[in-house]
Amino acid sequence: MLDTVKNAPVNGLDLQALGEVVEAIEADKSKAIVGFDVTTRWLGQTRSETIVEGFTLAGERIPRSHKIVADEPHELLGSDSAPNPQELLMAAFNACITVGYVAGAALKGITLDSLEIKTRGELDLRGFLGLSDSVPPGYQNVDYEVRIKGDGSAEDFAEIHETVMKTSPNYFNMSRPIKMNGSLRVG
Template structure:
């Protein structure tokens, strides 16, 4: 078997899987993001690291969000809904690439197009009968490479079964909010 397929180091992946199989504590990963308002509808989120198997790993990333002018923003960055879809797509993308790589499939292209429609009456509190978010999200996966239709279908089913963000959006998750007023 090749050690790299689609840029993924399959030897390192195998070592990670083996280590987790031997010690389930090595599978625990936690992420945290801090978001600060920077004026009008704009915010900046910072990522300073994550914890993997009890070890803190430092990182430094900034994610900017804003609303389009038509929704009272300055259109300086994607809005939260676009970022939500981007996060979903990016998470599933890892699954498609890893799934293909593990099967020895060399990919030419992978594209995920995601769409959702929400009714602003819910967000604006104008109607209790209108949900403030999506009732459904539709997405299309377009994939090309040297795999068969059956192999791609198997990868697709696996992504829907194992993608964390697919899981998070497809089922309700408990939100534990706390307010601090200084």
């Protein structure tokens, strides 16, 4: 699969290390299982803070330490101190598919000059506010445009684009329903 693996990184990615990960997963599928979890706490008004303390890869807990802050703009009753949840959702989508485009180009030996993804969604607040049962609280459509430039051909980039749409976790997550298993604990 990775016949083009070279010692020099392409687009900042170590293709030899990627090849080793792929080989390990092909030899033992349990090494492919990765679990992510976060904890979010309300900080007042519409502000929240999410803590990332780690993730699990192949049954091993790997510690991390990151903080993600969210808030709403003044016009939506927040203090505008951070991106809102919808902007974070789009940012997470963009970041995920960015990895796919960069890795896809690197695997083809394509050096990227630039990559930009612009994403836009529009929702109707009547759904969120419970003013109409006929109005969904979320997006009906999300539009995104990928602008990519490098030493690959248009055909190479079209192939990478198709691969990203087939393999990106967040493209998958946003393009079809996910079963959400919620629970509530009071007190």
